[in-house]
Amino acid sequence: MxxxxxxxxxxxxxxxxxxxxxxxxxxxxxxxxxxxxxxxxxxxxxxxxxxxxxxxxxxxxxxxxxxxxxxxxxxxxxxxxxxxxxxxxxxxxxxxxxxxxxxxxxxxxxxxxxxxxxxxxxxxxxxxxxxxxxxxxxxxxxxxxxxxxxxxxxxxxxxxxxxxxxxxxxxxxxxxxxxxxxxGDATCEIVQTPAPRAQTLAAGVLLFDDRDRVLLVDPTYKPGWEFPGGVVEAGEPPARAAVREVAEELGLDLEQEPALLIVDWEPPRPPRVGGLRLLFDGGRLERERLAQVLLPGDELRGWRFAREDEAAGMLSPGRFARLQWALRAREQGRALNLEAGGPVG
Structure with missing residues (x-):
């Protein structure tokens, strides 16, 4: 050194x-x-x-x-x-x-x-x-x-x-x-994600098993569990960004662009800059596809399916609120518009 x-x-x-x-x-x-x-x-x-x-x-x-x-x-x-x-x-x-x-x-x-x-x-x-x-x-x-x-x-x-x-x-x-x-053998292999300086647009995907449990991932670089997904790049369509993130994080190729479930505006709360958070319906994963899941070791350490009540103890309050409304939107077959985790109007 x-x-x-x-x-x-x-x-x-x-x-x-x-x-x-x-x-x-x-x-x-x-x-x-x-x-x-x-x-x-x-x-x-x-x-x-x-x-x-x-x-x-x-x-x-x-x-x-x-x-x-x-x-x-x-x-x-x-x-x-x-x-x-x-x-x-x-x-x-x-x-x-x-x-x-x-x-x-x-x-x-x-x-x-x-x-x-x-x-x-x-x-x-x-x-x-x-x-x-x-x-x-x-x-x-x-x-x-x-x-x-x-x-x-x-x-x-x-x-x-x-x-x-x-x-x-x-x-x-x-x-x-x-x-x-x-x-340098003790160096932690961890993804480097520079803190955003302005509000961001992020796209997440809900993937389900045959018991309608939702797939969550465990990032190495921030606390708590998360939905597969990430920040939409400049000039990138959000649904396409969602597909890209699922491929990068889980090694899975979605057959078609997923349907939108919710749009949630997250207000800035320092040190978080806030922005728009989208959740898409990635559909159900068959058992044989689960064997294809391959995580990037420097970014994610694990994944699991969780019931809604289990997810309450795994996600941050804001993410859990999004999940709850996304599940309702999925049941109703229509997208919902949220602000700060609650429906507009």
Whole structure:
């Protein structure tokens, strides 16, 4: 890795796994590197937000402002100082990983994602050994979060480069991290989608199985599930864009241009710029066609069919409202005009 390289080395792992200690050792091994602590962003928000707002969340990571500021601060730092940035921060919710890493990718900032894993018995010993005036509070906090870390291990080990640190000193851990960082093997393959600067036109497609469940996809670059589809390119007919997106995202060729179900105007709500959102009826997929589904790994990690009630817990409120009205439009055999997720008039 060259000095001043525009990259973030994200050290993930359980609370108490030694991420900050390893990060400080890593600074000596990567010329030009800088410690970037996203926890300081949370500390700033705790000083500025009202007690009422803070009482609504269990952790600063649950604040959309924290996730946005982590991305914006990293980008700003890399505009002022040489890289790479070393960020020791536990990140256990996959949707938060998608939002943050996707936001960084949109700014052209690659992320090398490492998981520092410690066997639970040794991890508990490390946590119990913490001393200091706040030692008991820290111990209780770390131990209380262990089940969440264990539950997150399946996606963490699939997404990050795992470094087993149970029997390593902090220096040995940093040496292993530096060796892999030099190769770039821990870089997350994630689609780069620059943030739009003006209102956009997007076309999505609803595809159904023989039980009338709708197909949803899981993007790597933003939180939550989504409909197959994307932004309509300049000069491109929206229905044709919908066909193109299905082919690019699922590897499926629609036999004909799909029928329009809804047009929804999404008002701008910073940081979202809003725009027109169209949903089309892609029809029913036969079983033999499902075997042809091929996802782009840097953009989508999975797909599944979901009932309407299941989709409520998978989609954002705005997307779910669109789905509900699109299903009604499909039943009625006519397109509906919406604004902000509700019918006009």
């Amino acid at each position: 060259e000095e001043g390289e525009f990259v973030i080395i994200w050290l993930n792992g359980a609370f108490g796994a030694g991420k900050s200690t390893a990060a400080r050792e890593l600074l000596d091994l990567l010329p030009g590197s800088t410690l970037y602590d996203p926890g300081l962003v949370g500390a700033g928000l705790r000083l500025m937000l009202t007690k009422e707002r803070l009482a609504e969340v269990d952790d600063c990571q649950d604040l959309p402002a924290w996730r946005r500021l982590v991305v914006d601060t990293a980008a700003a730092l890399l505009g002022e100082i040489p890289g790479p940035l070393i960020a020791p921060m536990t990140l256990l919710r996959q949707e938060y990983r998608d939002e943050i890493f996707g936001g960084l990718a949109a700014r052209g900032i690659p992320v090398q994602h490492f998981l520092l894993h410690v066997e639970e018995t040794f991890l508990r010993e490390r946590i119990d050994a913490r001393t200091g005036s706040d030692g008991e509070a820290v111990r209780s906090w770390c131990l209380a979060r262990l089940p969440e870390y264990t539950a997150a291990l399946p996606w963490l080990t699939a997404d990050a480069c795992t470094v087993e640190t149970t029997r390593l000193t902090p220096r040995q851990t940093a040496e292993r991290l530096a060796a892999v960082a030099e190769t």
